[in-house]
Amino acid sequence: MKISFRIFQCLRTSSTDSPLRLPMRRNSWKSQFFGQILFDLIPQIQFQTTRGLGLLTMKLIHLKHAITFLFLFLTMCVFIFIMRMTKNIPKVEDEVDPITATLQVSTHHQRNHSFCSFRHLSPEEAVEENLILNSIAWPETPPLLPPRSINDTSDPAHSSFIILPKEGGGQRIVGDQLHVRITMFDYHGRPKKYGGDVLLVRLHSPALDAGVAGQVLDHLNGTYSVVFPLLWEGSAQVEVTLIHPSEAVAVLHRLIYDQPDQIAYNALFRSGSVKETTICNICMRPTQHPLCDYTDVRTGEPWFCYKPKTLSCDHRITHTAGPITGKGLRKNILFQRGMNLKVFIGASGPAQVTVLSKKEDQPEARSRSVSEAAGYYYKGVWQSLRDTPVHQFNTKSAITQCLRHKEIHMYGDSTVRQWFEYLLKVQPDLHQFDLHNLAQSGPLLALDYKNNIKVTFRSHGPPIRFTVSSSEMRYIANELDGVAGGANTVIIFGIWAHYGTFPVEIYFRRLMSIRKAVLRLLTRAPDTLIIIRTPNPKSLARFEEFSASDWYSIQQDKVLRAIFKGINVHLVDAWEMTLAHWLPHNTHPEPPIVKNMMNVILSYICSGNSN
Numbered sequence: 001m002k003i004s005f006r007i008f009q010c011l012r013t014s015s016t017d018s019p020l021r022l023p024m025r026r027n028s029w030k031s032q033f034f035g036q037i038l039f040d041l042i043p044q045i046q047f048q049t050t051r052g053l054g055l056l057t058m059k060l061i062h063l064k065h066a067i068t069f070l071f072l073f074l075t076m077c078v079f080i081f082i083m084r085m086t087k088n089i090p091k092v093e094d095e096v097d098p099i100t101a102t103l104q105v106s107t108h109h110q111r112n113h114s115f116c117s118f119r120h121l122s123p124e125e126a127v128e129e130n131l132i133l134n135s136i137a138w139p140e141t142p143p144l145l146p147p148r149s150i151n152d153t154s155d156p157a158h159s160s161f162i163i164l165p166k167e168g169g170g171q172r173i174v175g176d177q178l179h180v181r182i183t184m185f186d187y188h189g190r191p192k193k194y195g196g197d198v199l200l201v202r203l204h205s206p207a208l209d210a211g212v213a214g215q216v217l218d219h220l221n222g223t224y225s226v227v228f229p230l231l232w233e234g235s236a237q238v239e240v241t242l243i244h245p246s247e248a249v250a251v252l253h254r255l256i257y258d259q260p261d262q263i264a265y266n267a268l269f270r271s272g273s274v275k276e277t278t279i280c281n282i283c284m285r286p287t288q289h290p291l292c293d294y295t296d297v298r299t300g301e302p303w304f305c306y307k308p309k310t311l312s313c314d315h316r317i318t319h320t321a322g323p324i325t326g327k328g329l330r331k332n333i334l335f336q337r338g339m340n341l342k343v344f345i346g347a348s349g350p351a352q353v354t355v356l357s358k359k360e361d362q363p364e365a366r367s368r369s370v371s372e373a374a375g376y377y378y379k380g381v382w383q384s385l386r387d388t389p390v391h392q393f394n395t396k397s398a399i400t401q402c403l404r405h406k407e408i409h410m411y412g413d414s415t416v417r418q419w420f421e422y423l424l425k426v427q428p429d430l431h432q433f434d435l436h437n438l439a440q441s442g443p444l445l446a447l448d449y450k451n452n453i454k455v456t457f458r459s460h461g462p463p464i465r466f467t468v469s470s471s472e473m474r475y476i477a478n479e480l481d482g483v484a485g486g487a488n489t490v491i492i493f494g495i496w497a498h499y500g501t502f503p504v505e506i507y508f509r510r511l512m513s514i515r516k517a518v519l520r521l522l523t524r525a526p527d528t529l530i531i532i533r534t535p536n537p538k539s540l541a542r543f544e545e546f547s548a549s550d551w552y553s554i555q556q557d558k559v560l561r562a563i564f565k566g567i568n569v570h571l572v573d574a575w576e577m578t579l580a581h582w583l584p585h586n587t588h589p590e591p592p593i594v595k596n597m598m599n600v601i602l603s604y605i606c607s608g609n610s611n
Contacts, residue, residue, distance in 0.1 A: 114257045114260065114283070114503055115260075115283055115284070115285055115286060116260055116282055116283035116502065116503060116506060117282055117283070117284075117295075117302040117304070118302075118505055118506065118509065119299075119300045119301055119302060119509045119513070120300060121509070121512075125512060129505065129508055132508065132558075132559055132562045132563070133504065133505070133508070135558070135562065136504075136555055136558040136559060136562075138196060138249060138253070138551075138555075139194070139195045139196040139218060139220055139246070140196070141194065141196050141246045141247055141249065141250045142194055150187065150333050150334070151186060151187035151188055152186050152187070152188070153186060153187070153245045153246075153247040153248075153334065153340070154184050154185075154186060154192060154197050154242065154245035154246060154247070154340065155185055155186055155187040155340070156242040156340065156343040156344065156345045157343075157346075158185035158186065158187065158189050159182070159183060159184045159185050159242070159345050160182075160183060160185075160345060160346055160347060160348040161180055161181065161182040161183070161226075161238065161240045161345060161346075161347055161348070162180070162181050162183075162347065162348050162349050163178065163179075163180055163238060163347070163349065163350060163351070163353060164179040164180065164181055171354075171356055172230055172353055172354070172355050172356065173230070173355065173356045173357065173358050173359065174230055174231065174232065174233055174355055174356070174357055174358035175229075175230065175358045176229075176230045176355075177227050177228065177229060177230065178203065178227070178228040178229075178230055178236070178238075178353060179225070179226070179227055180201070180214075180225070180226040180227075180228070180238055180240075181223060181224070181225055181226075182199065182201075182216075182223065182224040182225075182226065182240055182345065183222065183223050184197055184222045184223070184224075185222075191222050192221075192222030192246075193221060193222055194220060194221065194222060194246065195218040195219060195220040195221065195222065195223075195224070195246065196218070196220075196246030196249055197218075197224075197242060197244070197245055197246045197249075198242070198243040198244040198245075198246075198248075198249060198550065198551050198554070199216050199224060199240060199241065199242060199243065199345075200213075200216075200240075200241045200243055200537065200550070200579060201213070201214035201216055201226050201228075201238070201239065201240050201241070202214060202238075202239050202579055202580055203228040203230075203236050203237070203238055203239075204236070204237055204239060204580070204582060205232065205234055205235050205236055205237065206237075206582060207234065207235060208232060208234055208235075208378065208379060209377060209378075209379050209380040209582065210231075210232050210234075210236075210376065210377050210378045210379070211376065211377045211580040211581060211582060212228060212229065212231055212373050212375075212376035212377070212580050213373060213374075213575075213576040213579040213580045214226045214227070214228050214373075215227070215372045215373075226238075226240075228373075229373060229376075229385075230353075230355045231376050231378070231383075232355065232376075232378050233355055233356065233357045233358075234354070234355060235352055235353075235354055235355075236352060236353055236354075236355055237351055237352035238347065238351050238352065239344065239351075240344065240345040241342060241343065241344055241345065242340065242342070242343050242344075242345055243341070243342055243540075243549075243550045243551065244334075244335075244340070244341070244545075244549065244550075244551055245334065245340050247334055248334040248335060248340070248341075249551055251332065251334055251335075252546070252549055252551055252552070255501075255546060256501060256502060256503050256504075256552070257503055259325075259501075260281075260282070260283040260501055260502045260503060261281050261283050261284070261285065261325070261501075262324065262325050262501050262546065262547065263321070263322070263323075263324055263325070263463075263465065263501050263547055264279055264281070264321075264322030264323055264324075264325060265279065265280040265281055265319065265320070265321060265322055265462065265463060265465075266278070266279060266280060266319075266320045266321070266322045267279075267280045267292075267305045267316050267318070267319055267320075267470070268316070268317055268318040268320065269308045269311045269312075269315040269316050269317065270311075270315060270317050271311050271312075271315045274310065274311060276308035276309060276310065276311050278292075278305050278306040278307070278308055279305065279306050279322065280303065280304060280305035280306075280319070280462070281303075281304065281463070282302055282303060282304070282462075282463060282502065282506060283502065284304050284306075289306050289307070290306075290307040291304045291305065291306060291307060292304065292305045292306070292307050292313035292316070293313075294313075294316075296461070296475055296478070298475075298477070298478055298481075299475050299477050299478065299513045300513075301461065301475055301509070301510065301513060303461075303462050303463075316470045317469070317470055318467065318468070318469060318470060319462060319464075319466075319467070319468045319469075319470055319473055320467045320468075321464075321465035321466065321467070324547060335545050335546070341540065341545055342540055373385055373576065374386060374573040374576045374577075375390070375573070375576065375577070375580075376580060377580055377581060377596075380592060381596065382577060382596040382599065382600065384600070384603075388570070388603060388604060388607060389603065389607070390596075390599050390600055390603045391599065391602070391603045391607070392599055393598070393599055393602045396426065396427060396428070396429075399423075399426060399427055399602065400427065400429070400448070400451055400453075401606075402602050402605055402606040403427075403448075403451070403453045403602075403605070404451045404452065404453065405451070405452045405453070405488050406453055406454075406488050406489075406490055406605065407454045407488055407489050407490070408453075408454065408455045408456070408490040408492065409456050409458075409479075409483060409489070409490070409491055409492070410455070410456065410457040410458075410492045410493070411457075411458055411459075411460055411476045411479060411480075411491075411492070411493040411495075412459070412460050412476070412492075412493045412494040412495050412533065413459065413460065413464070413494060413495060413496070413497045413498055414440065414466075414497070414587075414588060415494055415496075415497060415533065415536070415574070415587065415588060415589075416457070416492065416493065416494040416533055417440075417442075417444075417457055417459075418588055418589075418594055419492065419594070419597070419598060419601065420444060420446070420455060420457040422594055422595070422598055423446070423455055423598075424446055427448065427453075429448045429450060429451065430446045430447070430448045430453060430455065431446060431447060431448070432444065432445065432446045433445045433446070433447065437469070437472065438466070438467055438468065438469070440459070440466040440467065440468075441458075441459040441464070441466040441467065441468040441469075441472065442456075442457050442458045442459055442472070443456060443457065443458040443472065444456060444457040444458070458472075458474060458479065460474075460475065460476050460493075460495050460498075461473050461474055461475035461476070463498050463499070463502070464498050465498055475513070476493055476495065476513075476514050476517070477513040477514050477516065477517035478517075480514070480517035480518065480520075480521050481517055481520065481521075483521060483528075484524075484525065485521050485522075485524060485525025485527075485528035486525050486527060486528060487527040487528075489525065489528050489529070490528075490529045490530075490531065490605055491518075491521070491528060491529065491530045491531070492530075492531045492532075492533070492601065493514070493531075493532060493533070494532065494533030494534075494574075495510065495511070495514070496534075496535040496553065496556045496557075496560070497535070497548060497587060499552075499556065500547050500548035500549060500552040500553070500556075501546075501547050501548075504552075504555050504556070504559060507556055507559060508559055508563070511559065511560060511563045511564075512563065515563055515564060515567070518530055518564075518567065518569065519567070522567075522568060526568075529570070529604060529605060530568070530569040530570065531569070531570045531571075531572060531601055531604055532560070532564060532569055532570070532571050532572070533571075533572045533574055533597075534557050534560060534561070534571055534572065534573055534574045534575050535553040535554075535556050535557050535560075535574065535575060536553070536574040536575050536577070536578040536579075536585070536587075536589060537550050537553065537575065537578050537579055537585040538550060538553070538585055538586060538587045539584060539585050539586050539587070540585075548587070553575075557575050570604045572597055572600050572601060574589070574597065577589075577593055577596060577597060577600075578593055581593050
């Protein structure tokens with residue numbers, strides 16, 4: 001339309017009106033006519049072209065700005081998403097890639113890399129700590145070559161155990177030893193080339209209600225040896241359980257140093273109607289927020305809380321347990337029930353043997369050196385392989401006669417409180433007094449006036465996952481310093497279940513403080529009886545596989561035995577008494593196990609007074 005309009009204009013306009021002229025032949029009206037059209041069209045074409053390019057350039061600039069804005073917007077969204085995820089998900093690499101991020105972790109102790117506060121040790125204590133930590137060091141899991149996969153880890157379904165033939169042949173009799181070899185394979189069916197798997201073993205007879213725990217020897221090449229003493233006549237069946245593959249141990253070890261605060265603790269502060277709650281722990285991440293320092297002045301045991309915004313540190317009234325912040329770890333493929341968490345390993349051949357009665361001239365198998373076993377069950381009753389025989393206190397009168405004129409002080413966690421509750425249940429003359437304290441933490445008091453029996457319980461100091469009045473938070477070492485002691489005084493304590501999320505160095509220091517108090521007590525009152533409860537296997541439910549794994553308990557058990565070795569104390573071997581029994585494992589052992597534990601305690605108190 002524009003070109004037609006210009007042609008019409010050219011027909012009406014003289015050629016002399018055009019400001020531009022081109023050479024053309026004279027008397028060529030056609031050339032003149034079309035030349036004029038071309039001359040008039042050139043500026044219009046130039047204008048339209050320039051205008052089009054300008055519009056195109058402006059559109060491109062606008063598009064560039066839009067793309068830039070969209071890119072910045074998406075970048076900000078991704079950044080916000082990452083920050084939110086980082087805040088809500090535990091900061092451990094194994095959550096991103098449970099195989100790649102953890103298999104190269106060394107299991108050497110790495111206190112210098114932790115943000116926990118450690119009580120100061122004397123030079124002698126530091127040497128002892130290094131010796132003990134080196135003695136319990138777990139075999140290191142070597143790195144796997146990429147691509148790393150769950151298929152390269154220990155698989156209980158492919159793994160197996162075999163009962164080895166008796167040396168010299170012949171039938172097995174009571175007093176012999178049973179040798180078992182365990183061989184671990186991965187999910188490809190290939191034999192493992194390194195050790196470090198957490199294995200629990202026992203020999204048992206359901207028909208006889210008999211059982212004994214076994215000790216596992218790691219050959220560091222994927223094979224393990226077990227030796228059981230044959231202690232009863234009849235059938236005996238081997239049971240092997242994979243608690244954790246070695247690759248999972250690397251995750252657990254990393255966790256206690258990278259996330260010792262995976263279980264939160266809270267403190268309630270109050271002044272009048274004003275209340276504030278803050279987070280507390282031994283291990284407080286570096287921050288600009290001021291702290292309330294509640295380190296015990298006598299033992300040096302550290303404990304901190306974030307300072308309230310408006311209230312003073314002196315306004316703390318209650319200690320409580322907060323949420324578990326590491327719940328996302330349950331998704332970790334190395335900790336799956338029915339797959340690689342507390343799973344039975346089958347036998348490649350017979351899993352049981354028949355044991356005949358011992359010969360008349362064969363000595364009793366009463367030496368702990370036979371297999372390092374502390375004892376065994378037979379017909380549901382615990383028999384000690386140590387020097388103190390266990391008597392059965394099956395009646396109220398037998399227990400009363402044993403405890404008459406005794407003062408029994410119990411300290412620790414809820415696994416010790418079980419024993420306080422047991423005595424209340426079986427001794428109707430032992431009356432609990434209402435001290436208006438919380439039942440979980442105490443202090444609790446029970447008296448039998450007629451027989452002059454006093455029993456108390458108090459929970460140990462923080463960390464503890466109970467609700468406790470701040471004024472009642474006491475450390476065991478300080479409490480022992482307040483006991484006069486004597487022949488009629490019995491001290492019972494157990495401390496382990498609330499330390500599974502912390503580096504073992506913290507547990508070591510707490511036991512060292514208690515040991516000092518025990519030695520002071522035995523110095524002023526040498527005839528005081530002191531009984532210590534060891535840890536025990538658990539069900540590993542409700543996130544216990546991370547916060548209270550049996551692997552942690554094994555470390556604690558070894559540390560406890562090493563620290564109190566050579567001191568005049570007695571152990572209740574809760575580990576073997578739980579492992580050897582047919583009932584399922586639990587943080588709080590079942591009543592039949594508790595009854596046997598109490599028989600051990602009463603046997604220590606009065607070895608001859610039973611029925």
